Amino acid sequence: MIDTRLAVIGLATLAAGGVAYVFIYPFLSGEAQAEKRQKALTAPSTERRERIASATRREQVTQSLKEIETKQKARKAVDIETRLAQAGLTWSRSAFFLYSALAGAVLAIMTVVATGAPLAGAGAAFAGGVGLPRWALIYLKKKRISQFIAELPNAVDVVVRGIRSGLPLNDCLRVVATDAREPLRSEFRAVVESQAMGLSTADALAKLYERVPVAEANFFATVIAIQQKSGGNLSEALGNLSKVLRERRKMRDKVKAMSMEAKASAGIIGALPFCVAFLTYLSSPEYISLLWTKETGKLALMAGGVWMACGIFVMKKMINFKV
Numbered sequence: 122m123i124d125t126r127l128a129v130i131g132l133a134t135l136a137a138g139g140v141a142y143v144f145i146y147p148f149l150s151g152e153a154q155a156e157k158r159q160k161a162l163t164a165p166s167t168e169r170r171e172r173i174a175s176a177t178r179r180e181q182v183t184q185s186l187k188e189i190e191t192k193q194k195a196r197k198a199v200d201i202e203t204r205l206a207q208a209g210l211t212w213s214r215s216a217f218f219l220y221s222a223l224a225g226a227v228l229a230i231m232t233v234v235a236t237g238a239p240l241a242g243a244g245a246a247f248a249g250g251v252g253l254p255r256w257a258l259i260y261l262k263k264k265r266i267s268q269f270i271a272e273l274p275n276a277v278d279v280v281v282r283g284i285r286s287g288l289p290l291n292d293c294l295r296v297v298a299t300d301a302r303e304p305l306r307s308e309f310r311a312v313v314e315s316q317a318m319g320l321s322t323a324d325a326l327a328k329l330y331e332r333v334p335v336a337e338a339n340f341f342a343t344v345i346a347i348q349q350k351s352g353g354n355l356s357e358a359l360g361n362l363s364k365v366l367r368e369r370r371k372m373r374d375k376v377k378a379m380s381m382e383a384k385a386s387a388g389i390i391g392a393l394p395f396c397v398a399f400l401t402y403l404s405s406p407e408y409i410s411l412l413w414t415k416e417t418g419k420l421a422l423m424a425g426g427v428w429m430a431c432g433i434f435v436m437k438k439m440i441n442f443k444v
Contacts, residue, residue, distance in 0.1 A: 201214050201217060202214060203331065203332070204258055204262070205217060205258070206332050207258075207262045207265070207266075207332060207333065207334070208257075208258045208261035208262045208265060209261060209262075209265045209304055209307075210258075210261070217254065220254065221249075221250050221251070221253075221254040222250055224249045224250060224253055224254060225245075225246040225247070225248075225249035225250025225251070225253075226246065226249075226250075227249065228245045228246065228248065228249030228250075228253070229242040229243070229245045229246035229249065230242070231245070232244075232245035233245075265304050265333075266333060266335055268302075268303070268304055268305075269304050269305060269308065269333050269335070269337075269338070270335060270337050270366075270370065271370070272301060272302050272305040273305065273337050273338070273341065273366060274363050274366040274367050274370070275301070276297045276301050276305055276309070277341065277359050277362055277363040277366065278363050279293065279296060279297055279300075279301075280293040280294070280297065280359055281356050281359045281360050281363065283296060284355055284356040284359070285356045290322060290345070290355065291313075291316060291322065294309055294312060294313055294316075294322075295313055297309045298310040298312070298313045304333075308329055308332060308333060309329075311328070311329070311332070312325045312326060312328070312329055313325075315328060321349070322345055322349065323342070323345055323346035323349055323350075326338075326341065326342035326345050326346070327342050327346070329341075329342060330342050336369075337366055337369070340362055340365070340366070341362065344358050344359060344362050380440050380441075383439070383440040384440050387433075387436040387437070387439075387440055390432075390436070391429075391432075391433050391436070394425070394429060
């Protein structure tokens with residue numbers, strides 16, 4: 122009986138010693154530390170690889186942004202053909218100058234016939250031949266740009282869905298050039314035609330920014346240019362761009378709504394002197410006619426016009442916000 126107990130105790134001691142040898146000996150001998158050092162030397166950690174890849178991509182993006190900024194600074198002043206394209210007109214330079222001359226001549230003849238003053242006719246010719254056509258270009262340009270900005274997020278969403286479904290970027294741009302609304306359709310058609318002539322996608326979209334000089338078009342061209350040079354998930358980048366464009370539009374509409382009260386007040390204040398002068402002329406024409414029949418009245422009228430112009434300019438600066 123005693124021998125059996127001694128045998129059991131001996132076997133249990135040997136088993137415990139074996140278990141302790143298996144689990145404790147590597148720490149005592151330094152094999153675990155050596156294995157860890159070997160793994161650290163032979164293969165970089167995942168965190169280190171991600172850090173290196175992130176730094177490399179950041180350098181590529183920075184270099185791409187510098188190149189794009191250099192190209193934009195190197196651009197020359199906008200010529201009349203570019204202004205006509207920005208306004209959505211297909212006129213040539215000679216046609217624009219011809220129509221401007223005709224507008225100036227018609228307005229001058231009408232003014233001379235109505236007033237009989239050649240000097241007033243000369244001023245009307247200048248206003249009709251120089252001021253009116255350029256004002257029309259500015260108006261058409263703003264209207265076209267506002268339509269472009271409103272439709273661009275939808276076009277970006279179309280490109281994102283096409284890329285996620287497996288279509289190449291060029292095919293997505295062709296879809297936009299075919300199915301989008303104006304002026305987005307004609308602008309993307311020009312991009313596709315530029316690609317067919319041998320330009321890269323980045324250069325073709327850079328020309329899009331020249332025709333539509335707004336930050337939204339520049340954002341789109343910059344994202345495509347950076348992706349082509351440094352790589353990355355284009356659908357994710359364009360998806361984020363679409364969200365940014367929609368948030369910019371929401372902010373612009375919010376600012377416009379908040380500033381409508383100030384704009385209405387400025388309009389009333391600006392129109393008030395003319396309304397009072399007209400009503401005074403209807404009630405007492407002899408009283409208010411002193412402003413343009415007497416020298417003192419003419420000086421007062423000119424001074425009042427100058428100060429009123431300064432006030433309108435200041436109010437315009439106060440109520441116009443850029444987003």
